[in-house]
Amino acid sequence: MTKIATARPRRGISPAIAVLTSVGVGLLIWQSAVSLAEIPSYVLPAPKAVWAALIDGLARSPTERASFWFHLIDTLKATVSGFAIGAVLGVVFAACMAESRLVETAALPYVVGLQSLPKVAIAPLLVIWLGYGTESKIAMAAVLTLFPVLINALAGFRSSPRDRLELMIALKASRFQVFRFIRLPGALPMIFAGLNIGIVYAMLGTIVSEFTGAQRGMGVIMTQMQSVSDTAGVFAALVVLGCTGYVLISIMRLAQHYVVFWSESTLREIAQ
């Protein structure tokens, strides 16, 4: 007889309390390190100072240049537009490459070449071409979104099971019908995997572009704070960016659950 393992009610603290405790202890260590080791505030500001900077930046009217909102709106606009452009281009290019050997062969040297290039390095070039406005930021975000979406979508379009394709052949389906009914929906889980990476990269591209040269944006206010050694302000800006990124990723996850609810990997996630 083998002993049957039965589920036992989990003892101990709930996850919410564990998270709060962990964050609380972290902040406590941070605060005591700053006050006990007398670290200068321009190296590591105290949590209280960061909090004050955060409240100050958020409480100001969005029309003020010192307001986080003034800059965040611009960063968000560029991130979302760049993401949209990069995502659409990525899926369209991938579809063309999956449908045509010729297009694929022609595009391959560029894809391989650009893939091995650290793409943020073209930010200065984009500023030269497109100026200090939003355009260069959008372009950077789009370029960074494009590649993960392209690569994942291409793999998705290619991975149609043979029996689904044979089903369509037996029905004398046109190439477009095969794409519309089989390849595209079948690729959606992979496309979303690319989009989830893409949204993070889009924000990264926007910020880097703002570091390089822009008039507005979180990257701009951060370089300004850096130049006056406002370290608490830089920390506060990072908190804002972290929260924004979290919101963007959550929106993507939500869209994924809504669109590819049928995919096995999505079903697994829902079950958890």
Place this chain on the structure above:
Amino acid sequence: MNRAANILATKNCSDRADPLLSVRAIEKRFRTKSGDEVHALNSVSVDLADGEFVSVLGPSGCGKTTLLKILAGIVPPSDGTLLLRNAPIVGPQAGMGVVFQSSVLLPWWTVLENVLLPIRVLKRDLAQHREKARELLALVGLQGFESSYPGELSGGMQQRAAIVRGLIHDPGILLMDEPFGALDAMTRERMNVELQRIWMSTGKTVFFITHSVSEAVFLSDRVLVMSKRPGTLIDDIKVPFPRPRNVDLMSTAEFGDLTRHLRHALGGGEATHD
């Protein structure tokens, strides 16, 4: 009952009438990735009469599935011709429905949307066929599951939906490639009874691939036996049992004699089960 008698009657006359589908000296050779030439099918010829249920039995890898794919127009034959009502055909035909080993339902569509796929692809009237789809789903016992997703159905239910998809565009011939191979023995037996009922009420010609001798005998008017590769037809046996048949038939002596004969034809019964 009447229906069954009719079908039998049609079948008996059709021996003299023109066949619905004629397979004439089909050959298939292909090259594997390593460059070896494989002779898969060797001069396969057979006639299917209107409304007839014909099974093909054969050891694994004998080319049964290849033969079905050639009939479905999925792969071209290397040589030979196919005649549909005496007219040569090349490639896929709307007059044929295919049911595969796995159900091949699209997970992003509901059962109803899935069974309507052929209607969409063939650009026929969707609204009109939606009603027909509901009727067919009811016929296979899937009423109430129209809006379910394939992932929510059992294997047997998925295959029923696949059968409806094979029938929705009203093809004259239904090609079935071991449709119940992945099901457990009990579900399989139930599906055999169901398929007989569906076949009797639709009057389709069915070309059914299987490696189960008892399944072939239970379902068919005729059982064809295929040899090992290169596959060719080595036996063609009429199954005389009246319809509708029920599972008790399988324990009769006559049924046993026929399955024994087929196992011998297959080569000592080594490659079969059930």
